[in-house]
Amino acid sequence: MIGLGHYLILASILFSIGLVGVIRRKNLLMLFFATEIMLNAANVAFAAISSYHHDLAGQMFAFFIVAVAASEVAVGLGLLILLYKKYGTLDLDEFTMMKG
Amino acid sequence: METFAFYFLSISIVALFAVTVWSRNILYSMTSLAAGMVLISGLFFILGADFLGVVQLIVYVGAVMALYAFGMMFFDATGVVKEKNAPAMTVFILGGLTALMLVVIFAAPSIANGAPAFYPPMAGANNPQAVGLVLFTKxxxxxxxxxxxxxxxxxxxxxxxxxxxxxxxxxxxxxxxxxxxxxxxx
Structure with a gap:
């Protein structure tokens, strides 16, 4: 039988994958993908806790996370397009201005 | 049946998201991310959160991934990304430890106190009805x-x-x- 712990372990594994992606990748679009993975991991944890505690508040917060993710993508992709028009690349190392 | 579905879905999701993070090609990683989102909505259906699963399908797979796909038309995304990566082991250990620390920090209060249920689902209402009742009142x-x-x-x-x-x-x-x-x- 699958318990709450299984879902929470799955959510933490997914969150770790996303976090490794954010730390490791140097491409800005990949950083956005990793952020989506982390938001989805949080959603899985919220839905599991909501289901096993018989409490709808978790699902509500998952909805608001989805809304935040949608607006983050809209604004972030606009900024990404501006950066690409200016620098011609999405590599994070190209954007560093401070040497050291 | 639920056990089989959970293990099938979770192994597929972890594999797909690993491809997303470690792939060198942006198109591969975007495609695997979209597939992982679809499978995550399957997890929501297992958990009885029907409305959340449908929202996940419509908003994430339908809107967010379509937005990425259109945004990629502005970039030269078909080529292989050249990156100078940090040593993988250090990053992996640091990422895992940070995630573990965050989980412990946020799970400790609810384990210690036991979280009370504020909005239990109403008797006789299915999931979208109950979600609507809570969402448009509280x-x-x-x-x-x-x-x-x-x-x-x-x-x-x-x-x-x-x-x-x-x-x-x-x-x-x-x-x-x-x-x-x-x-x-x-």
Missing amino acids: YLVPFEVAAIMLLVAMVAGIILAGKKMDRSLSKIKDAELEGGEAKDSK
Whole structure:
């Protein structure tokens, strides 16, 4: 039988994958993908806790996370397009201005 | 049956998201991310959160991934990304430890106190009905604020991505437009 712990372990594994992606990748679009993975991991944890505690508040917060993710993508992709028009690349190392 | 579905879905999701993070090609990683989102909605259906699963399908797979797909038309995304990566082991250990620390920090209070259920689902109402009842009574103000936030994000996305939209293309004659294009390309 699958318990709450299984879902929470799955959510933490997914969150770790996303976090490794954010730390490791140097491409800005990949950083956005990793952020989506982390938001989805949080959603899985919220839905599991909501289901096993018989409490709808978790699902509500998952909805608001989805809304935040949608607006983050809209604004972030606009900024990404501006950066690409200016620098011609999405590599994070190209954007560093401070040497050291 | 539920056990089989959970293990099948979770192993597939972890594999797909690992491909997303470690793939060198942006197109592969975007495709595997979209597939992982679809499978995560399957997890929501198992958990009885039907409405959340449908929202996940419509918003994430339908809107967010489509937005990425259209955004990629602005980038030269087909090539392999050249990156100078940090040593993988250090990053992996640091990422895992940070995630573990975050989980412990946020799980400790609820384990210690036992979380009381504020909004138990109503008897005799299925999941979308119960979600609607709670969302439009207890969470009405955050709902409206989220609507305003989405509006602001839409305006910001239009303004950021669409510079040069101040000139209406339909009011310019074709020859003039081509001349302007040629001038721009110099």
